[in-house]
Amino acid sequence: MTQNALEIRNMNKAFGANSVLRGIDLDLPAGQITVLMGANGAGKSTLVKIMCGVQTADRGTMLLDGQDYAPDSPHAALRAGIVTVHQSINDGVVTDLDVASNLMLDRIAAGSGLFLRAAKLRAEAREIAKAVGLVAPMTQPVALLSLADRQLVAIARALSHNPKILILDEPTSSLSDAEAQRLFTLLEGLRAKGVAILYISHRMSDIRRLADSILCMRDGVISGSFTKAPLDYSGAVRAMLGHEMTEVDITIPARGAPVLELSELRLRAQSRPFDLTLHANEVVAVVGLVGSGKAQLANTLYGVARPVSGTMRLDGQSYAPKSPAQAIARKVFMAARDRRSNAIIPDFDIGRNFTLPFTRRHSGFADLIRRKSEKALAARMIAEMGVKCQSHADPILSLSGGNQQKVMIGRWMAEEARLLILDEPFQGVDIQARRDIGARIRVQSAGRATLVMVTELDEALEVADRIIVICEGSLKSDRPNRDIDLATLMAEVADSPSEVVTERQRA
Amino acid sequence: MSVQTRLIDLAIKFGFLLLMAGLLVFFSITAPGFMSPHSAVFVFQSVAITGILALGVTATLVVGGFDLSIGAVATSALMLSAYVMVVWELSAGTAIVLCLLMGAGVGLVNGLLIVKARVPDLLATLGMMFLLIGLQRIPTEGRSISTGMTLPDGTVARGTFSEFFLMLGRHRIDFFIERLIPLSVIFLLVVALLVWVFLEFTRHGRLMYAIGSNAQAAQLAGVKVERYKIAAYMISGTLASFGGVLLAARLGRGDVASGTNLLLDAVAAALIGFAVLGAGKPNAFGTAIGALFVGVLLQGMTMMNAPYYTQDFIKGAVLVVALVFTFALSARGSRRV
Numbered sequence: 001m002t003q004n005a006l007e008i009r010n011m012n013k014a015f016g017a018n019s020v021l022r023g024i025d026l027d028l029p030a031g032q033i034t035v036l037m038g039a040n041g042a043g044k045s046t047l048v049k050i051m052c053g054v055q056t057a058d059r060g061t062m063l064l065d066g067q068d069y070a071p072d073s074p075h076a077a078l079r080a081g082i083v084t085v086h087q088s089i090n091d092g093v094v095t096d097l098d099v100a101s102n103l104m105l106d107r108i109a110a111g112s113g114l115f116l117r118a119a120k121l122r123a124e125a126r127e128i129a130k131a132v133g134l135v136a137p138m139t140q141p142v143a144l145l146s147l148a149d150r151q152l153v154a155i156a157r158a159l160s161h162n163p164k165i166l167i168l169d170e171p172t173s174s175l176s177d178a179e180a181q182r183l184f185t186l187l188e189g190l191r192a193k194g195v196a197i198l199y200i201s202h203r204m205s206d207i208r209r210l211a212d213s214i215l216c217m218r219d220g221v222i223s224g225s226f227t228k229a230p231l232d233y234s235g236a237v238r239a240m241l242g243h244e245m246t247e248v249d250i251t252i253p254a255r256g257a258p259v260l261e262l263s264e265l266r267l268r269a270q271s272r273p274f275d276l277t278l279h280a281n282e283v284v285a286v287v288g289l290v291g292s293g294k295a296q297l298a299n300t301l302y303g304v305a306r307p308v309s310g311t312m313r314l315d316g317q318s319y320a321p322k323s324p325a326q327a328i329a330r331k332v333f334m335a336a337r338d339r340r341s342n343a344i345i346p347d348f349d350i351g352r353n354f355t356l357p358f359t360r361r362h363s364g365f366a367d368l369i370r371r372k373s374e375k376a377l378a379a380r381m382i383a384e385m386g387v388k389c390q391s392h393a394d395p396i397l398s399l400s401g402g403n404q405q406k407v408m409i410g411r412w413m414a415e416e417a418r419l420l421i422l423d424e425p426f427q428g429v430d431i432q433a434r435r436d437i438g439a440r441i442r443v444q445s446a447g448r449a450t451l452v453m454v455t456e457l458d459e460a461l462e463v464a465d466r467i468i469v470i471c472e473g474s475l476k477s478d479r480p481n482r483d484i485d486l487a488t489l490m491a492e493v494a495d496s497p498s499e500v501v502t503e504r505q506r507a
Numbered sequence: 508m509s510v511q512t513r514l515i516d517l518a519i520k521f522g523f524l525l526l527m528a529g530l531l532v533f534f535s536i537t538a539p540g541f542m543s544p545h546s547a548v549f550v551f552q553s554v555a556i557t558g559i560l561a562l563g564v565t566a567t568l569v570v571g572g573f574d575l576s577i578g579a580v581a582t583s584a585l586m587l588s589a590y591v592m593v594v595w596e597l598s599a600g601t602a603i604v605l606c607l608l609m610g611a612g613v614g615l616v617n618g619l620l621i622v623k624a625r626v627p628d629l630l631a632t633l634g635m636m637f638l639l640i641g642l643q644r645i646p647t648e649g650r651s652i653s654t655g656m657t658l659p660d661g662t663v664a665r666g667t668f669s670e671f672f673l674m675l676g677r678h679r680i681d682f683f684i685e686r687l688i689p690l691s692v693i694f695l696l697v698v699a700l701l702v703w704v705f706l707e708f709t710r711h712g713r714l715m716y717a718i719g720s721n722a723q724a725a726q727l728a729g730v731k732v733e734r735y736k737i738a739a740y741m742i743s744g745t746l747a748s749f750g751g752v753l754l755a756a757r758l759g760r761g762d763v764a765s766g767t768n769l770l771l772d773a774v775a776a777a778l779i780g781f782a783v784l785g786a787g788k789p790n791a792f793g794t795a796i797g798a799l800f801v802g803v804l805l806q807g808m809t810m811m812n813a814p815y816y817t818q819d820f821i822k823g824a825v826l827v828v829a830l831v832f833t834f835a836l837s838a839r840g841s842r843r844v
Contacts, residue, residue: 304727328729336727343727347720347788356717357728359710367709411728 005030005164005196006051006069006082011060013046020046022220024060028165028196033187033210036200037240038217039290039455044200047217048167051198052084053077065164078106081164085154085171092154093142100125100138102153103160132156132186148179155186166190167198170291172206184209202289204233204495216240234487237494241457250442250481252465256280259449260301260319260419265310267296271473273310278419278449283442285452285464285481287493293473294453295337298423301451302334303327315418328357333412337424337453343408344396351378351392353407358415377414385410386436402433409437413444423453438463457489471495519785522832527800534807541810544684548692554802555691556581556750556757560773561780561794562702563746567628568777568789569706570739571719572621575632577747578770579639580613582763584751586643588672589652589761596666603672603752610748611741613639618737632740636770644763652761668759676756691753695795698746703791715739716788775826776801782832800825 006028013021020043028034038044049055051062053071062069064080071077077084085092093102100118101108103125122138129138134152136145142153151171158166168187172180187197187210201207207214214231216224216239224239226232260278271293278284288294299305301312303321312319314330321327324334336342345353355362355374362374378392385406389399396404409425422441426434441450441463454460460467461481469476469492477492535542560577567574584606591602613635620631648659654667679686680693706712715735717725726732754766779800780786780793801822808818 302727323731324727325729325731334727336724341721341723343724345717345720345724347716352713356714356725356730359713363710367711368704369708369710369713 003030004028004063005065007063008051009061009063011047011050011062012058013043013050013055014058020220021050021057024217024220024222026215026222028198029212030164030196031191031194032212033191033197033199035207035211035214036198036217037202037207037214037236039240042217042240043220044217045169048084048169048198048200051077051165051167052082078161081161082167083158083161083163083165084167084169085151085158086169092157093150095143095150096141098139098141099129099134099136099145099153102142103128103157105157106160128156128160132159133182146179148175148182151175151183152186155183159190163195165196165198167200169200170202171199172201172203180206202291204237207236208233234491234494238486238490241455241490241493250461250465252480252482253281253446255282256447259315261313261316263311263313265300265312266308266473267293267300268473269308271308274475276468276475276478278451280449281446282465283445283450283452283463284466284468285454285460286468286470287454287457287460287489288470289455289493292470294470295423296473297470298334298337298421298451298453301327301332301419301421331416331418332421333357333415333417333419334421334423335409335412335425337427339405339408339428343411344404346397348396349393350382350387350389350396350399350407351375353396354378354381354392354411354414357411361415381407381410381414384413385440400430400433402429402436405429405433406437406440409440413440417448419449419451421451421453424455425452426454426456426459434459435462457486457493469493516785519787519832521784523779523782523800523829524784524796527796527803530800530803530807534803534810538807538810541807544687546806546810548679548687548689550799550802550806551692551695552689553805554798555689555695556753557769557772557776557801558695558795558798559698559750559753560747560769561776561798562698562791563743563750564773564777565702565780565789565791565794566706566715566739566742566746569712569715569719570736571722572628572736572739573632574614574617574740574743574747575629575770575774576613576617576635576639577743577750577773578766579636579643580610580744580747581751581754581769582766583613583639583643584610584748585755585758585766586647586652586761586763588752588755589668590646592668592672593652593654593656593666593761594646594658594664599669599672606748606752607745610744610746610751612744613748614741614744615737617744618740621740622733622736647761647763649763651763668756672756673759674756676753676758691757694749694753698749699791699795702742702746703795706791711735711738719789772801772822773798775822778826778833779829782829787833797829 004027008024008026011021011024024047036044046055050057053074053076056070056072069080071080094105100122104121125138132152132155134149134156136149142150145153171183175183191197199210211231213227214236215222216236218240224236226236256279258277259280262274262276264273264275266273286294286297296305300307303323303326314332319330321330321332327334345356351374355377359369362377363369375392382389382392387399387403387406387410389403396407399407405425409422412420425437429437441452452463461484464481466478466480467484467489468478469489471492472495540546560581563577564574587609588602588606591597591605592599617632617635620626621628650656652664654664656664658664674690676691678690680688680690682688706715714725714730717730718732718735722732750769751766755761758765776798777789777794779797780790781788783793783796786793804821804825805818808821
């Protein structure tokens with residue numbers, strides 16, 4: 001049995017009333033790659049932040065090589081030998097400086113001398129670069145490097161600290177295949193040297209290649225731990241997504257006429273084109289992991305992103321929105337994900353947040369706003385959506401997360417839509433609000449097509465008539481929400497063809 | 508609600524109005540003649556031009572921007588109107604139209620720089636300010652413009668400021684007392700009313716506030732964010748050039764040294780406006796009160812014979828206090844909710 005480089009016991013962390021980590025126990029064995037999986041909001045990033053000293057835990061202990069470890073700053077974590085390479089690569093490099101300066105940055109920052117000895121620095125930097133297989137000239141500004149090379153710079157910089165533990169957060173999300181292979185070789189070399197690696201990813205191909213063990217997080221707890229070969233990949237996905245089934249009572253209504261027809265649509269340059277038709281009256285859930293192309297599909301339909309190729313038709317007419325305003329003009333609405341940054345107007349009260357997209361409906365002569373009409377709508381929507389508040393004039397931020405979300409969704413339910421897109425509508429809401437919102441989505445679905453993007457399977461099963469799985473930017477499967485075989489669905493979401501093939505690959 | 512929180516609420520809401528009332532009482536006691544109709548009118552007149560500029564800045568503050576070029580736009584309009592009438596010998600109407608077009612044009616360029624070229628607002632409008640300060644002096648090689656001046660090419664300018672044009676800045680309307688209210692004060696009131704109604708009661712104003720609060724969310728709700736931002740800078744530029752026209756009409760010559768304080772006074776008025784009635788956000792009513800506050804302060808101090816440099820100091824101190832009112836106290840208020 002290998003030794004544990006890091007042991008975490010009973011770690012808890014809450015932000016206000018929101019418990020993010022609830023009793024996490026975690027071991028990182030030296031010389032092994034541990035994969036951490038978890039949907040958005042599962043608590044992964046908080047866990048990592050605590051490990052690398054950005055935040056402190058409310059409760060719990062960490063042992064680093066058997067010693068108590070409680071970093072009070074990122075610098076303390078670095079000195080103790082815990083190094084993190086973040087998802088957004090530019091956090092790890094200074095783009096205006098050249099490669100050598102970046103590699104030696106920590107040395108320079110900590111240095112005592114007034115002047116830099118450029119030649120000596122460059123020579124040392126070259127050594128470090130060689131160790132990770134980085135071939136870029138030392139004098140080149142990092143801004144001119146490819147993303148993959150920048151990441152190597154960040155990793156090389158991390159390695160110059162001789163880390164005991166290396167944490168990588170979705171490192172392959174912006175790499176090509178060849179670049180990812182180079183990274184994997186590097187990580188395998190580090191593993192052989194005895195470094196404990198925590199690898200956060202959702203890409204099943206990466207996980208199959210690298211993982212010695214898999215940990216799954218869900219709602220702030222470790223929901224699954226897989227340490228014995230052969231690793232149960234489908235089980236891991238199940239533990240991450242959860243499927244504690246609630247009573248599902250969906251009666252699929254009669255399909256109406258086609259509303260949205262996508263043909264040969266290609267979301268990314270490398271992804272396979274696909275066709276998809278959405279009909280009136282139906283609620284379609286799109287399931288996919290982070291980075292599967294779910295968000296991209298929503299953005300493309302709403303005019304925020306453009307498809308690489310292919311055509312879209314709405315009610316038989318060609319549809320190519322260049323902005324949300326144009327999409328709205330065609331009666332395609334979208335309640336965006338991450339309400340705090342994409343939907344809420346924090347300075348506005350509840351009523352004004354409701355009426356934001358359709359102020360024209362409430363204005364008359366000289367575009368003056370008719371307060372009465374606005375108030376009437378707010379009152380109607382508060383009642384329909386079941387928003388718990390004192391009055392429509394309450395500040396939006398005085399509401400709980402679930403009630404805020406009801407306002408953000410009710411905003412788009414106030415008008416008749418042809419296509420209503422709800423991108424992660426259940427993100428950060430409590431179970432009751434989730435039920436309420438799901439019920440509203442179904443009650444009002446007649447006449448329009450509804451597309452709901454979700455990460456968790458329960459949510460899809462609760463709300464949809466039809467479930468679509470998206471993977472690597474393309475459509476993977478499409479089935480009615482009736483007698484669903486969960487195991488197959490899980491496997492599709494996790495992109496594993498089947499158990500048999502998986503076993504063969506490992507052999 | 509405890510007594511303390513209630514007191515803080517009251518302080519946020521009425522603190523600045525109380526401060527202004529206190530100031531009025533203080534000056535009426537210490538500066539004889541302060542509480543007279545003519546003194547009041549003088550305050551209004553000094554406030555008129557800064558007030559109009561401040562209302563323009565308010566529009567840009569509402570969309571989350573800032574316009575540092577207003578002072579330079581105003582002085583450019585001052586020089587342009589003088590040049591049009593004195594050198595080109597064209598009519599007052601032409602001068603006014605050209606000035607307003609120039610202001611709108613500068614606003615358009617500011618807006619495009621910020622929205623399309625993605626230059627940060629402070630830097631874009633700062634650059635524009637320097638550009639205009641230089642540009643307005645090129646045609647006359649840095650000299651002021653007045654009838655009878657010799658131009659760089661040796662000819663003598665024969666045009667004059669027309670009576671009609673001068674009237675805009677100098678005429679006073681009878682109101683109980685003969686020749687009491689200056690025309691420019693009427694302009695200020697009209698502009699303030701228009702901007703107030705526009706921002707508070709039309710859907711365009713509503714959407715502009717939405718942009719200032721969360722531009723990304725506004726964009727995703729279908730608001731044409733770029734257009735509204737450009738419009739805000741055009742409003743600001745146009746109002747600033749109008750202020751410049753009034754300044755030219757008051758001075759009667761294209762004076763290169765005038766208008767140096769316009770930017771700071773207008774910005775101070777708009778920022779003080781945040782604190783009025785605890786709005787905590789840019790608003791036309793607050794801006795008007797803010798401009799009045801600055802005017803009262805300066806008039807009172809002038810009547811007390813305070814030297815000009817202490818006036819700048821006091822103005823700065825008042826601005827800092829107003830900002831504390833807005834950000835520290837009201838942030839505490841909203842966190843409690």
